[in-house]
Amino acid sequence: MERINFAVRARPLSPEDAKTNPWRIADNSILFTIPPNKFNFDRIFSEDCSTFDVYESRMKYIVSAAIGGFNGTIFSYGQTNSGKSHTMRGSSVEPRVIPLAVHDLFDMIQQEMDCEFLLRMSYMEIYNEEINDLLDPERRKMQIHESIERGIFLARL
Numbered sequence: 001m002e003r004i005n006f007a008v009r010a011r012p013l014s015p016e017d018a019k020t021n022p023w024r025i026a027d028n029s030i031l032f033t034i035p036p037n038k039f040n041f042d043r044i045f046s047e048d049c050s051t052f053d054v055y056e057s058r059m060k061y062i063v064s065a066a067i068g069g070f071n072g073t074i075f076s077y078g079q080t081n082s083g084k085s086h087t088m089r090g091s092s093v094e095p096r097v098i099p100l101a102v103h104d105l106f107d108m109i110q111q112e113m114d115c116e117f118l119l120r121m122s123y124m125e126i127y128n129e130e131i132n133d134l135l136d137p138e139r140r141k142m143q144i145h146e147s148i149e150r151g152i153f154l155a156r157l
C-alpha cells in the first residue's frame with residue numbers, strides 16, 4: 001500500500017439533496033457534470049458501507065503497524081455535516097473508528113507477551129485553520145468534548 005491513502009466515504013443524501021446532486025460515484029472516481037469532471041481516489045465507499053468495513057480495509061493496517069513501531073495517522077477531513085464524527089466516534093453498542101482502533105490496539109498488545117508498551121493517545125483539532133494542542137488537562141477535557149461535537153479531529157496513533 002502507498003504511504004498516503006485517500007479514501008472517501010459517501011454519506012447518504014437526503015431525498016431532496018439527491019435531486020440536485022451534481023456528482024455521482026463510478027468505481028473509485030467521483031464524476032461531476034461540470035469541469036473538472038473527474039476526481040480519482042484510492043478507494044470510495046458507497047453510501048451503504050459500514051464503518052466496520054471502512055476501518056477493516058483502510059485503517060486497521062495502520063493500527064497493526066503502530067504495534068510494530070511505525071508511525072501512522074488516521075485523518076478525517078470534510079466539510080461540515082459530511083460525516084466525520086459519525087465515522088470516527090461511536091458507542092459500545094456501535095463502535096466506530098476510534099473505539100475499534102483502541103480495542104484492536106489492546107488486543108494486539110496482549111498478544112505480544114515479550115514486549116512492554118507505552119501507550120499514549122491524543123486528540124487534536126484543526127478548526128478555522130488553527131491546530132488546538134490540548135495540553136492543559138482541564139482545557140483538554142473541555143476541548144476534546146468540543147472537538148468531538150464539532151467533528152474535525154485527528155486520531156494519532
Ligand SMILES: Nc1ncnc2c1ncn2[C@@H]1O[C@H](COP(=O)(O)OP(=O)(O)OP(=O)(O)O)[C@@H](O)[C@H]1O
Nearest residue numbers: 011012079080081082083084085086149150151152
Ligand atoms: N454514513 C452515514 N450514514 C448515516 N448517517 C450519517 C452518515 N454519516 C453522517 N451521517 C449523519 O449525518 C449527520 C452529520 O454527520 P456528522 O455530525 O458526523 O458530520 P461532521 O462532518 O462531523 O460535521 P461537523 O464538521 O459539522 O461537526 C449526522 O446526523 C450523522 O448521523
